[in-house]
């Protein structure tokens with residue numbers, strides 16, 4: 001009875017969730033004393049996507065980021081990065097996961113007493129045993145990759161403009177060739193032209209390096225310019241995850257106010273204008 005008619009159907013090739021979803025958050029509860037920030041928050045970030053994360057002030061976007069990268073322990077639920085749960089993963093396994101992501105914090109979080117090259121080199125010194133000369137070369141490559149001039153390598157953060165500091169922070173986040181990049185309000189504090197240039201840089205890098213990007217932002221222009229989907233935090237949860245144009249049609253009161261308020265409409269029409277120019 002082994003003829004073709006009775007042969008079992010070929011097994012479906014299953015992609016492990018860890019490959020499909022570099023980030024998977026299930027039923028997350030986050031608390032500070034009696035203050036509940038997240039209560040049953042679910043979110044899956046797909047491989048290769050640029051996910052924008054929005055929500056009103058204090059809805060817990062930064063707490064979510066800090067929890068995903070292991071700076072805050074969840075008070076309930078699970079957070080998995082590349083399939084690994086930091087609460088149960090061995091130190092060694094967690095350290096191998098840590099090498100797969102980079103983060104650009106809102107203030108850049110650069111060491112003020114180190115040069116840009118030394119800042120970008122820091123993760124390489126921490127995680128690899130490469131000789132110093134090779135590390136310097138990699139750092140210079142990353143500095144060029146983010147569009148900083150070569151001489152910036154020898155400057156200290158205080159000697160850089162706000163936009164250059166963001167780029168230096170990004171170069172450091174990219175030092176270990178991550179697959180996953182976390183950005184906390186990357187365009188905050190930049191003038192509109194620098195912000196648009198930074199958006200463009202993130203879009204180019206995410207495409208050329210095949211990065212998955214988790215980006216907290218208040219910047220509507222960034223949402224329209226570079227995200228594939230947007231997750232909205234409200235009511236202690238993620239209340240919607242969808243491409244920005246679908247969110248425009250949402251009935252959720254906060255989403256409506258956000259996208260259909262004057263700033264939302266301006267960002268949407270700026271995008272239509274840009275698309276018309278490309279056509």
Ligand SMILES: Nc1ncnc2c1ncn2[C@@H]1O[C@H](COP(=O)(O)OP(=O)(O)OP(=O)(O)O)[C@@H](O)[C@H]1O
Nearest residue numbers: 032035037055056057058059060061062063064218
């Ligand atoms: N270390 C902490 N101790 C106590 N409460 C905290 C702590 N960190 C954050 N919170 C509280 O958690 C809530 C969410 O803060 P979070 O910084 O994540 O908000 P956010 O959505 O990123 O806000 P914003 O858009 O203004 O940056 C806030 O009410 C904040 O006061």
